[in-house]
Amino acid sequence: MKFAILNGEIIERSEAKVDVEDRGYQFGDGVYEVIRVYNGKMFTGTEHMNRFVKSLDSIGIVLPYTMEQLTKLLEELVAKNNLQLGTIYMQITRGVAPRNHAFPAENITPSLVAYTKEALRPLESLKKGVKTIVTEDIRWLRCDIKSLNLLGNLLAKQKAAVEGCFEAVQHRNGNVTEGSSSNIYIVKNGVVITHPSDNLILKGITKDVILQICTSNNIVVKERTFTLDELANADEVFLSSTTSEVMPIIEVDGKRVADGLPGTVTRRLQEAFEQEIEKQCGALKDKTLN
Incomplete structure (x- = not known):
């Protein structure tokens, strides 16, 4: 799969890099979802999105996109990668900040990463x-x-x-x-x-x-x-x-x-x-x- 999403943009997957002080990397401070794709379409996509937002709310991270924007981004990613049967992995972390266990005092932008992979049914x-x-x-x-x-x-x-x-x-x-x-x-x-x-x-x-x-x-x-x-x-x-x-x-x-x-x-x-x-x-x- 050639393309990935990084902070709202679809780019070459090889270019999708995160900062070493991203709180997801250092603390696991974030949430994720895995969505199944059949025939190029997301299965129970709305339900996965709702759970994603609920998890974000539970740890105090505000989704920096509307549900519609994020859904459209994922659909574009699936199409761009020509994925017919596989999965979408996406995660949002609290963002990049100097390492400190407490949440950053300043407002930081959450980091979004998403990519797809082919996966046959077992x-x-x-x-x-x-x-x-x-x-x-x-x-x-x-x-x-x-x-x-x-x-x-x-x-x-x-x-x-x-x-x-x-x-x-x-x-x-x-x-x-x-x-x-x-x-x-x-x-x-x-x-x-x-x-x-x-x-x-x-x-x-x-x-x-x-x-x-x-x-x-x-x-x-x-x-x-x-x-x-x-x-x-x-x-x-x-x-x-x-x-x-x-x-x-x-x-x-x-x-x-x-x-x-x-x-x-x-x-x-x-x-x-x-x-x-x-x-x-x-x-x-x-x-x-x-």
Whole structure:
């Protein structure tokens, strides 16, 4: 991808540089979003923008653009890079200022960076399911903010990678919260259960779509905490994220989930999720259930 956005301008990606005293670089003082692109169109773009602004508000950064201006910029970036299937990454930091833990006393301009990359849908994993491990959730208590501070997430994801697994399922005192980069769900007796969207997890955009799909398809869903024991004895387990969509989990800590195959409810949700993609972005070339 040849072009990127730097502070409101689309420029050659190789020219997109940030100052060494940018507070995002030194403190992780900023927020980010990742938006999926199908057929050259942003999926749930408005919802991602709204969450982006909410995260900015939570840490006292004012978006230096209107929502319309930022959306138009991202659309132009997608078109200029001729991106058909992939992702947009964007972040805003508090800006450049002499290093000091407290916020700068003077007004500084927030720094915006955005770029795109091609990314295929993980169809093989979507069809067969993935393996996960369980790990303690060591992150801070404001996981609802999509902050640049991701060290806890990285350590969990690396632990999963070392074990040859796709994701790490995190828990606090035996209660499952979310994955290192995903929301986690169990299915028991046909009921979908997932952690409430409070400060302990990130309110997933894909999660919101799944909850809407459940309501539209008469699938009972409960947002409540569930335990590691419930996870171990679930009929089905799956995760969701912008890039993973509705991903079946077939193994947790070396133990098969039920018969070790993606479950019926998960398959229904995958099919309905693909229909939602097509509604917003047009026909998909390949589908999970083909």
